[in-house]
Amino acid sequence: MLTKTRDLRTGRSVWQGKRPPRFPRHEITGDTQADVVVIGAGISGAMQADALSAAGFDVLVVDRRGPVRGSTPASTALLQYEIDQPLTKLTRQIGEEAAIRAWRRSRLAVDGLGARIRALSIAPVTRRDSLYLAGDVLDANALAREHEARRRAGLEAAFLDAAALRERFGIERPAALLGYDNLEADPVVLASGFLRAALARGARLAWPVEIVDLDAKPRSVSLRTGEGRRISCRHLIFATGYELPFGKMPKGHQVLSTWALATVPQKRRLWADCCFIWEASDPYLYMRSTRDGRVICGGEDEDFVDEDKRDALIERKTAAIQRKLGKLLPNISTQVDYAWTGTFGTSETGLPTLGPMPDLRNCWAVMGFGGNGITYSRIGAEIIRSGLLGKGDPDAELYAFRS
Structure with a gap:
């Protein structure tokens, strides 16, 4: 197996209260070719399929379970630009310039994601502010410093002391930061919408398909399915979430x-x-x-x-x-x-791992760890699309594999 199999979720999420989405299934009955093979048909794979099919690539998406049946229905889908790691703490870890770039890129990703949802008419776009309450990581004084750091980075926020927080929200905490213009969504609707947009451009979706072996060559990647079928592609993308490629955990x-x-x-x-x-x-x-x-x-x-x-x-x-x-x-x-x-x-930094995989030519991965998974999936789609088009991305090194 190329990816570690996990029991990703248990119970029934609120997004599973409706009828599961249906998709046309592509049957792999013989040797198959594509420009790009995406392993994983959740929200990350769906965004990859949309971005790359729109860029003119012939895309084949495969999944061992089926479309939107992995971690995506378990997402609570708070689509925020605010990173799990506060800007002040991230600055101490990776430096001020890189930390500001990472926060700004998340802001751009949320805006870009909202625009893409509207462009494809996937769902109504609902903007939500976010209230970040003082706690054991940042107390009131640390939140005030975080507020100043965000303002210096050009990220608008409001600092609320205990009285203002109580008056406006009825919440008893020493302080809070109010951020603006995040997105609220149903993750199953989003993933389904991106997949359908890609399928309408000629992308293919096949399941259940287990990729059990690969041979990464200088100009192509050869894959073998559990049923012995061969798939050849120019590029391979792992969008497998917490089922890690080869079971390897990126550093940190x-x-x-x-x-x-x-x-x-x-x-x-x-x-x-x-x-x-x-x-x-x-x-x-x-x-x-x-x-x-x-x-x-x-x-x-x-x-x-x-x-x-x-x-x-x-x-x-x-x-x-x-x-x-x-x-x-x-x-x-x-x-x-x-x-x-x-x-x-x-x-450790609150940042994902996105980009080319070490020692595997023409293989890429999207590992959107943390509370910003869907936001990071958008960044991953942007970085990989630019990479496959040979243009590069100015922020790619922020998310590169660390070993």
Whole structure:
């Protein structure tokens, strides 16, 4: 197997309350060729297929399960430009110039993603602000310094002290930062929309297909499926999420377990502006609303990937998230309608690994770890499209493989 097989999620997410999307299936009955083969038909693979088919490449997407059946339905889909690692902390890790570039690129990615969703008429684009609450990673004073760092980088934000936070949002915390213009989405709708756009241009989607071997040559890549079929391509892209190519973890990355819930729909006003809310804590609680009045809330991350142990904790972790949600927002209902758990990833810097794979010619990977997975999938699509077109990307080294 080229990628490590994982039990990616358990339970039923709020996005699975509707009928699963249907797609035309391409059957691989003999030797097959394509300009680009994308392994993975989740949100990352869908964005790759859209970007590359629009650039004129003949794209074949393959998946061992089926389209949008891996980690994507487990996403809580807070499409933020704010990186998990605060700008002040990232500056100490990689330097001010690189840290500012990384934050600005995330801002551009969210804007570009919103524009692409509108251009393809995938779904209505809903803009949401984000409220970043003081916690054990950044206290009120550190949040004030973070505010100044973001303002110097040209990233607009507002600092709210305890009184302003209480008056505007009814939340009791020492301070918060208010960021602007992020995106709210249904990740299954997004992935399906990008896949359908690519298919309309002639891209092909095949499943269930297990790629078990590859031979990376100077000008091409040869693949072998579990059924012995041969696929030849000029470029191969791993968009396999937490099922890592060859099971290898990039330097500074870690795979975890996480839990989330969605409440029953509520007609009452949830909170001011229904902005995203998350904490400057480790692990942090995060939440958003949906169009039908649910609250999606997640967190309680644990440093292990044992699926049986993870699944056994659903009831306890759901109750813990309920308690924290109720304490933070006492005027809403925390009655649970959906609860789920899944594999999640982080990195020391909060940045993903995107780009060409070391020692494998013509092979690329998108490893969008952290709470900005969909935002990073957009950046990965931009970087790989530029690379395959021979143009390069000015920020590519920020996300390059580290060994």
